[in-house]
Amino acid sequence: MIRIENLSKNYGHVQAVKSISFSLGDKEIVGFLGANGAGKSTTLKMITGYLTPTAGNVIVDGKNIIDDSLDIQKQIGYLPELNPLYSEMKVYEYLKFHAEIREIPEEEFKKALQRVVQDCGLQGVVHRTVGNCSKGYKQRIGLAAAMIHDPKILVLDEPVTGLDPNQIVEIRHLIKKLGKEKLVLMSSHILQEIQATVDRIIIIHNGEIVADGTSDELITDAKGMTKLSLEIQGADENEIQDMKAVIPSINITSVQKNDNSILVSIEYANTGDCRKDVFEYAVNNNWTILEMTASKRNLEDIFRNLTQDGDMTHA
Amino acid sequence: MHSILPIYKKEMRSFFTTPMAYIFLVVFALVTGYFFTNTFFLYNQSDMRSLFSIIPLVYLFFIPAVSMGLISREKSLGTIEIITTLPIRERDIVIGKYLAGLSLILIALLTTMIHYFTLINVGTVTDHGAVFTGYLGLALLGGVYTAVGIFASSITENQVVAFIVGIAIVLVFFLMDKLLVFVPASLAGIIQYLSTEFHLSNISRGVIDTRNLIYFGSVIGFFLFMTTRVLESRKWS
Secondary structure, X not given: OEEEEEEEEEEOOEEEEEEEEEEEOOOOEEEEEOOOOOOHHHHHHHHOOOOOXXXXXXXXXXXXXXXXXXXXXXXXXXXXXXXXXXXXXXXXXXHHHHHXXXXXXXXXXXXXXXXXXXXXXXXXXXXXXXXXXXXXXXHHHHHHHXXXXXXXXXXXXXXXXXXOXXXXXXXXXXXXXXXXXXXXXXXXXXXXXXXXXXXXXXXXXXXXXXXXXXXXXXXXXXXXXXXXXXXEEOOOHHHHHHHHHHOXXXXXXXXXXXXXXXXXXXXXXXXXXXXXXXXXXXXXXXXXXXXXEEEEOOHHHHHHHHOOOOOOOOX | OOOHHHHXXXXXXXXXXXXXXXXXXXXXXXXXXXXXXXHXXXXXXXXXXXXXXXXXXXXXXXXXXXXXXXXXXXXXHOOHHHHHHOOOOHHHHHHHHHHHHHHHHHHHHHHOHHHHHHHXXXXXXXXXXXXXXXXXXHHHHHHHHHHHHHHHHHOOOOHHHHHHHHHHHHHHHHHHXXXXXXXXXXXXXXXXXXXXXXXHHHHHOOOOOHHHHHHHHHHHHHHHHHHHHHHHHHHHO
């Protein structure tokens, strides 16, 4: 449905987006993940026609954003970052304003209003002034306005920023529901959010796409390492360092002395399971293993790895 | 074109749901009323001329104040990103907002008609045609100043800056005619033609000449075009 071709954007001498290309299907939820300043918002702004690409193009159903921006904008619902709203308007008036610009006739508007009020949970605030609504409601008002014309494409720039955990869950459910019939392209710098909501993750770093796939694919692709955490009794720290000589495929990442045990972290490639070797080595040395936990590397490690010089923000 | 109306309605609603429009209308009526009654009672002059000559001066400050927020406010609120990503041309956004600003000015101008009706009752107005062309000229002048004001509003996200830039440009148009003595004779004709005062005085005298109408139309068109261009320029920032 959307094809991004060698899209670039320069702000003066700064290259915010560097010739990225990807395609998005009809009904999927795609998450744009990246540190602050990675180029997420700039890309979304080019897709929605707010900015014109320095090079490359955005193609939606054969039309391109440079020559046919109005045609594309008709099919897109956009929730900009920070969700700007006309605070002096009533919620109803605000939605009506969007409907009028999008040429939705009065009769259809009534139905559309019912639909978005239902979907976004705006019952009870329809006749309130936007400025007097809570942040969670404002976010949903912005979303409702983006959905009033039942667009095929929803572009949401950081849709859950500033919401409380309950509201985040509500918005997440809504996005998942919408993703069954629409293409939803959302951005976030919060990894957990992306992981919980989307089908496909595109990681962007310094204006370039560094990973693209489902969360499982990304984990498998990233030449995964398994992390083994051990709690051992009856060994001393030096002896544990000797283990590397006997089992060369492991990496001892940390050794930490506790009151009467030692906590050890070991890493090895997913391809060769070393748990048995470690266990036997411990038995041979008369150590007691109190605990042994293997954990595959998670998306967070992968993200940090791919975007190392960026500043990852956890919310 | 269809989307001019929702923009217009939105701006008018914004004027009248905030104290903005009411303050503007009341203060405008007070200031113009003061100048009218002053000559009316003190000098026993019962004509509209003093009123018509003071309104361009009042415009000088009032119109930039009305139009300063038209676009700069959208920029500072960030709503510019919503409105420009809706399927609507920048030109239509500008026209809708311009017409809303102009409407408020025309409503203000209408409030001064009360003085005209007062004079009719006193029975001293003889030249109704001159009153009509006087109002026509003031409406056109309001159109020019509003176009300048919306342009000033488009170049900044700060309303105070928009206000000051608006006054500065409007002042240039206002003063051009008055500074003619300092200008070399070869340029005087051009400067005079560019000044609003020159064209306004023709119309106010009761002469509706297409040259004057074209002048007002093209100055308005020029500033609205520039405003549209400024709005579009964000795309290449």
